[in-house]
Amino acid sequence: xxxxxxxxxxxxxxxxxxxxxxxxxxxxxxxxxxxxxxxxxxxxxxxxxxxxxxxxxxxxxxxxxxxxxxxxxxxxxxxxxxxxxxxxxxxxxxxxxxxxxxxxxxxxxxxxxxxxxxxxxxxxxxxxxxxxxxxxxxxxxxxxxxxxxxxxxxxxxxxxxxxxxxxxxxxxxxxxxxxxxxxxxxxxxxxxxxxxxxxxxxxxxxxxxxxxxxxxxxxxxxxxxxxxxxxxxxxxxxxxxxxxxxxxxxxxxxxxxxxxxxxxxxxxxxxxxxxxxxxxxxxxxxxxxxxxxxxxxxxxxxxxxxxxxxxxxxxxxxxxxxxxxxxxxxxxxxxxxxxxxxxxxxxxxxxxxxxxxxxxxxxxxxxxxxxxxxxxxxxxxx
Amino acid sequence: xxxxxxxxxxxxxxxxxxxxxxxxxxxxxxxxxxxxxxxxxxxxxxxxxxxxxxxxxxxxxxxxxxxxxxxxxxxxxxxxxxxxxxxxxxxxxxxxxxxxxxxxxxxxxxxxxxxxxxxxxxxxxxxxxxxxxxxxxxxxxxxxxxxxxxxxxxxxxxxxxxxxxxxxxxxxxxxxxxxxxxxxxxxxxxxxxxxxxxxxxxxxxxxxxxxxxxxxxxxxxxxxxxxxxxxxxxxxxxxxxxxxxxxxxxxxxxxxxxxxxxxxxxxxxxxxxxxxxxxxxxxxxxxxxxxxxxxxxxxxxxxxxxxxxxxxxxxxxxxxxxxxxxxxxxxxxxxxxxxxxxxxxxxxxxxxxxxxx
Ligand SMILES: Cc1cc2nc3c(=O)[nH]c(=O)nc-3n(C[C@H](O)[C@H](O)[C@H](O)COP(=O)(O)OP(=O)(O)OC[C@H]3O[C@@H](n4cnc5c(N)ncnc54)[C@H](O)[C@@H]3O)c2cc1C
Numbered sequence: 001x002x003x004x005x006x007x008x009x010x011x012x013x014x015x016x017x018x019x020x021x022x023x024x025x026x027x028x029x030x031x032x033x034x035x036x037x038x039x040x041x042x043x044x045x046x047x048x049x050x051x052x053x054x055x056x057x058x059x060x061x062x063x064x065x066x067x068x069x070x071x072x073x074x075x076x077x078x079x080x081x082x083x084x085x086x087x088x089x090x091x092x093x094x095x096x097x098x099x100x101x102x103x104x105x106x107x108x109x110x111x112x113x114x115x116x117x118x119x120x121x122x123x124x125x126x127x128x129x130x131x132x133x134x135x136x137x138x139x140x141x142x143x144x145x146x147x148x149x150x151x152x153x154x155x156x157x158x159x160x161x162x163x164x165x166x167x168x169x170x171x172x173x174x175x176x177x178x179x180x181x182x183x184x185x186x187x188x189x190x191x192x193x194x195x196x197x198x199x200x201x202x203x204x205x206x207x208x209x210x211x212x213x214x215x216x217x218x219x220x221x222x223x224x225x226x227x228x229x230x231x232x233x234x235x236x237x238x239x240x241x242x243x244x245x246x247x248x249x250x251x252x253x254x255x256x257x258x259x260x261x262x263x264x265x266x267x268x269x270x271x272x273x274x275x276x277x278x279x280x281x282x283x284x285x286x287x288x289x290x291x292x293x294x295x296x297x298x299x300x301x302x303x304x305x306x307x308x309x310x311x312x313x314x315x316x317x318x319x320x321x322x323x324x325x326x327x328x329x330x331x332x333x334x335x336x337x338x339x340x341x342x343x344x345x346x347x348x349x350x351x352x353x354x355x356x357x358x359x360x361x362x363x364x365x366x367x368x369x370x371x372x373x374x375x376x377x378x379x380x381x382x
Numbered sequence: 383x384x385x386x387x388x389x390x391x392x393x394x395x396x397x398x399x400x401x402x403x404x405x406x407x408x409x410x411x412x413x414x415x416x417x418x419x420x421x422x423x424x425x426x427x428x429x430x431x432x433x434x435x436x437x438x439x440x441x442x443x444x445x446x447x448x449x450x451x452x453x454x455x456x457x458x459x460x461x462x463x464x465x466x467x468x469x470x471x472x473x474x475x476x477x478x479x480x481x482x483x484x485x486x487x488x489x490x491x492x493x494x495x496x497x498x499x500x501x502x503x504x505x506x507x508x509x510x511x512x513x514x515x516x517x518x519x520x521x522x523x524x525x526x527x528x529x530x531x532x533x534x535x536x537x538x539x540x541x542x543x544x545x546x547x548x549x550x551x552x553x554x555x556x557x558x559x560x561x562x563x564x565x566x567x568x569x570x571x572x573x574x575x576x577x578x579x580x581x582x583x584x585x586x587x588x589x590x591x592x593x594x595x596x597x598x599x600x601x602x603x604x605x606x607x608x609x610x611x612x613x614x615x616x617x618x619x620x621x622x623x624x625x626x627x628x629x630x631x632x633x634x635x636x637x638x639x640x641x642x643x644x645x646x647x648x649x650x651x652x653x654x655x656x657x658x659x660x661x662x663x664x665x666x667x668x669x670x671x672x673x674x675x676x677x678x679x680x681x682x683x684x685x686x687x688x689x690x691x692x693x694x695x696x697x698x699x700x701x702x703x704x705x706x707x708x709x710x711x712x713x714x715x716x717x718x719x720x721x722x723x724x725x726x727x728x729x730x731x732x733x734x735x736x737x738x739x
Contacts, residue, residue, distance in 0.1 A: 004599075004637040007383075008644055019733065086729040264725040274721045280710050283717030287664035290657075290732055291642040298641065315634045375633050376626035379606050 004378070006312060008294065009301030015079045022083040025056060030087055035346035038088025039261040039353045042254045043215060045169065046090035047124070053084070053091075054124030059098045063106060068119025074304035078253070078297065085257040092166065097121040097128035100248040101174050105194075108233030108241050113194060117172070129167040129204075130249075131175030131195065131219060132242065135160055139370050141176070142186050142239065146221060148177040148193065154228045155179075155193070157201070157221040165364075167204040167217035170197050174245075176238050183236075190238035194230045201225060211356045243310075249365050251299050251313030256292040256320030258361060259327045262354045263289070265347040266331045281330055288323045292316065311378040314371045321362040328355040383454070386447055391454045393431050398462035401427065407694045410465035411554035418556065420520060425466050425489065434468065435485060437476040442484045444475065449650040453592055453643065460593030460702070461600045463694045465555065467491050467517035469589040474525035477581055481536045481571040488522035491515055491541070492582045493560060494706055501528035503537050507564035514705070518558030519546050527573055527582055534573040539565045551701035553694070576653070584656065586706035587663045588646045594666040594702050595639040597695045598673045602632045604692055605677040612682075619680070628676045639669035649735070657719060657735060660712040667703035667712075674699045 029052060030038075037044055053059055061077040063069020084091050102121045105113050120126045137143045146159025157177055167173060173195040180189030195202060201224025206214035233241050263285060270278045295316050299309045331337070331351050339348035339355070362368040376382050383391065401424040409419035428434060436452040438444025452472060459468045467489050474492045475485035493512040495501055501510035508528055515524070521541040528537045543565035551557045578584060606629055609620035619625050642665035649658035674696040678685050685692045703709065723731060 004602075004633050004640070006637055006641045006644075008641075008648060023730075082733075260729070264728060267721060267725040267728065270721060272722050272724060274717065276714060279717035279721060280713045281717065282720055283660065283713030283715065284664055284668075284709065286716055286720050286728070286732075287642070287661035287713060288638075288668075290661045290735075291638050291645070291665045293732060294641045294645045295638065312637075315637050318630070318634050319638055369627065372627045372630035373623075375630035379602075379629055379633050381606060381609060381620045381626045381629060 004311075004315065006295045006298035007301060009075070009297045009304075011075055011079065011297070012073070015073070015076045018076050019079045019083060022058070022080055026083065026087045026089060030089055033088075035088075035261060035265060036349035036353065037090065039259075039265075039350040040090070040092075040357075041085060041088050041258045041261065042095050043092045043165070043213075044088075044090030045092040045166070047093050047127075049090050050093035050124035052124070053094065054122055059094055059124050060102055060118060060122030063102065063118060063122065067106065067114050068122035070122075074300055078300035082253045082257065082293070082296075085253055086260050088261040093127050093169075094121065094124050095254070096130060096166065097126050099252060100130070100245050101128040101172070103248055104174060104192075104241065104245050105232065107244065108192070108237075109194075110229065112229060113232065117194070126172060127166055127170045129164045129170035129173040129197070129217075129219075130245075131161040131164055131167075131173045133161065133163045135162050139367055141242070142190070144176060144178055144190065146175075146177050147181065148179050148191065148226065150179070151225075155226045155231070157193075157224040157226060159221050161219040161221075162217075163207075163364075164204070164217045164219050165215060167197070167219045168206045168214065170204075173197060173202075173219070174232065176242055179235055179238075187239040188236055190242075191235050192232040192238045192241050193226050194232055195224070195226060196230075199224050199226070209360075211353060246366065247308070247310045247313060250317050250371075251303065251309045253293075253296045255317040255361075255365075256289070256296060256323060259324045259354045259358065262327055262331060262350045265350040266327075266335070269335055269347045278334055281334055285323070285327065285330065288319075292320055292323060295319070311374065314366075314374045314378075317365065318368060318371045318375065321368055324354075324361050325358045328358055384451070386451050387454050390433070390436070390447075390451060391458070394433065394455055394458035394462075397424075397427055397431060397433075398458055398464055402462040402464050404691050404694070407463055407465055407691070412548065412550035412556055413554065418554075421465055424464065428464075428466065428468060429487075434471045435475045436472060438479045438485055442479045443487075444479065444485070449588075449647040450644075453647040456589050456592035456647075457596040457599075457640070457643070460596030460698070463553075463597065463600075463698055467520060469593065470516050470521075473582070473585050473589060474523070477525055477536060477577065477585075478538060478569070480577060481574050483536070483538065483569045483571050486523050486538070486568070489517065489520055489541075490523050490525060491517050491521035492586060493518075493524055493526045494583055494586055495527065495580075501526050501537075501562065503528040503530050503535050503567065503570065507566055508537050508539055508543075508562045509564055511559065511561045513559045514549070514551075514557045515560050516705075517556050518544070518560050519548060519556055523568065524560065525582070527580065530570075530572075532572065534579065535570050536573050537567055538569040539567060551705070553697040553701045555698070555701065578656065583706055584659055585650065587712065588643070588650060588655070588659045590702045590706050591639070591643040591646060591659070591662040591666040594670050594699060595636070595643040597699050597702070598632070598636045598639050598666075598669050601673050601677040601692065601695045601699070602629065602636045604695070605629050605632060605680045608681055608685075625680060628680060632673045632676050635669035635672050639666040642666060657716055660716040663707060663712040664709045664716065667709035670699035670703040
């Protein structure tokens with residue numbers, strides 16, 4: 001049976017030095033930033049903040065310098081990620097681009113695409129969207145129907161993507177389309193494209209989510225023309241590329257740090273001298289938090305060593321989801337708050353937000369059931 | 383794994399794999415009506431291979447390795463359910479050596495002095511009553527922390543100097559009550575400050591966390607194997623998605639318990655491991671609960687029989703999660719510490735504590 005062992009990872013001294021710099025930067029830039037906004041964590045949006053991070057050299061950190069990167073290690077990047085998340089910084093503007101779209105282009109894109117896009121991501125200028133899901137294709141991604149038909153000089157796309165985060169703000173989308181309707185293998189016949197969101201054939205319509213926010217979208221493609229040099233990677237190679245992309249998407253510390261601001265708000269609420277029940281509950285949360293961090297760090301260590309983090313990343317995301325969904329439940333049981341959205345205090349607002357948002361933590365980026373399917377495969381059960 | 387860890391791992395795997403059999407596990411259990419059989423061959427080969435004193439310095443007869451290396455031994459002891467006081471001997475020897483005393487050869491145990499119990503030492507010897515001493519009746523020597531005139535004293539006595547009331551945990555592992563009445567002190571020294579107030583309890587919890595991590599991995603593997611072998615409705619039950627999802631959950635729990643326990647051992651090498659050990663015992667204990675219940679569910683009725691070997695691991699999981707403090711006990715310590723330090727310190731404390739070198 002394959003081992004589910006997470007090798008401990010020690011951060012090198014330069015990463016700890018960097019941590020100090022990031023903290024200083026965050027303390028300054030984030031001063032006075034309200035808790036209710038911090039609670040939104042990596043889905044909070046602020047282009048200005050993204051550009052500031054870019055200016056510090058903290059985006060595209062591991063990429064080659066010739067593509068605007070900084071050639072630092074995965075572990076240094078990890079430190080920046082966990083610090084901005086723990087502070088509840090509004091990183092939504094660059095998160096997807098830095099995490100998966102940039103790396104995808106570096107791995108599969110053309111030289112021109114890399115030159116065009118990657119330096120701008122590293123400067124924090126570009127917002128990216130991920131166009132995978134469709135109305136009839138969620139977990140079963142291979143069933144997508146949005147079609148790209150080859151025409152002179154490019155492709156014409158028709159169809160609909162849905163749940164596309166930040167598409168209404170995005171500059172680009174990396175989208176998966178069907179380029180062959182009758183392949184032998186259901187995982188063949190799909191290709192990835194770089195879609196300029198100013199394309200007149202592409203319309204993003206925000207869909208309000210249960211928290212009241214406009215964050216995900218329905219994106220329609222009506223005879224949208226995409227120039228041929230905007231196909232990413234091989235024609236027909238989309239599935240393999242998407243699987244590679246999902247590894248980046250699933251492996252990061254955002255999968256257990258989304259609700260960290262609620263935890264700190266809870267600690268303030270229960271005060272420095274908690275009763276036994278509060279102490280036990282808090283201790284249990286922190287025990288799992290610390291372990292998740294160890295595991296997440298170990299995944300970064302694997303990535304740094306060039307190992308495949310797919311299985312380990314799925315385990316962290318699965319456990320992170322359990323932990324993060326327990327948090328609002330526990331906060332509710334312990335404090336018995338009745339959170340008011342307008343005049344509630346910081347804790348109430350954070351609790352209200354995470355209570356609602358946490359249901360999505362085990363959906364986005366692959367549902368709990370799908371992740372456990374991946375783990376089961378890792379256990380050689382299927 | 384480094385070279386030493388790999389070597390230790392190979393050794394324990396070979397040794398336990400050969401010598402810890404279903405029969406030996408059965409024979410080693412404590413029952414009212416029969417005497418438990420001491421697995422002498424197992425103990426002797428563990429000793430001959432230098433596994434009993436890995437963290438004791440070489441000049442005192444040990445291997446001079448660190449806790450991070452010794453993790454593989456403790457984990458394997460749990461994986462194989464080795465029915466010997468191995469981790470107790472490792473801990474007792476280390477504590478003696480840390481206080482400047484040379485550990486004796488042979489089996490050692492440590493007495494967790496529980497709430498409401500106390501041991502006193504003076505010129506006449508050691509006195510007091512302690513319960514749930516692991517392998518008490520089998521211990522050549524016992525290491526305890528007793529109250530002395532000037533503060534806590536680490537005391538070494540012979541096992542035979544105690545009056546023993548036999549008892550056992552759910553796994554029928556010997557957990558005896560030891561009564562000392564001016565027992566002859568073989569050796570003693572003031573407890574080294576750096577060890578904290580109750581190092582037997584603390585490091586005992588750490589070692590149990592590693593054993594739990596091993597046993598959770600074991601029941602995971604048993605569950606996976608059984609699911610592939612058992613046919614119902616014309617196919618292996620592993621083909622049912624719910625079974626896959628159950629076992630995936632155990633897989634995640636096993637990974638978490640291992641990561642938490644290993645982190646605690648590494649923290650022990652760095653010093654001041656209280657909170658890391660607390661976290662490890664909580665996470666491992668939670669994993670034990672989840673894993674045992676899911677793997678029993680997966681096994682159906684056969685897993686509920688004494689004949690099947692699953693229970694050798696699951697009954698240990700249920701026992702070990704409570705020994706040296708259960709989840710609630712350690713969570714409370716961790717929770718109080720976090721609350722006292724305040725919300726703003728949590729993240730920096732966490733990253734500093736786990737910062738490595
Ligand atoms: C906040 C949020 C943001 C998102 N952002 C994006 C984005 O930017 N880009 C993008 O492409 N998508 C995005 N998604 C979509 C996300 O990837 C899908 O929600 C997810 O893949 C599940 O698809 P679905 O919602 O259609 O659910 P379905 O696939 O219909 O699943 C419904 C339920 O059935 C279960 N199920 C389905 N198949 C199986 C199976 N084989 N075995 C067992 N159970 C099964 C699921 O686990 C789930 O519980 C986002 C979703 C959310 C909630």
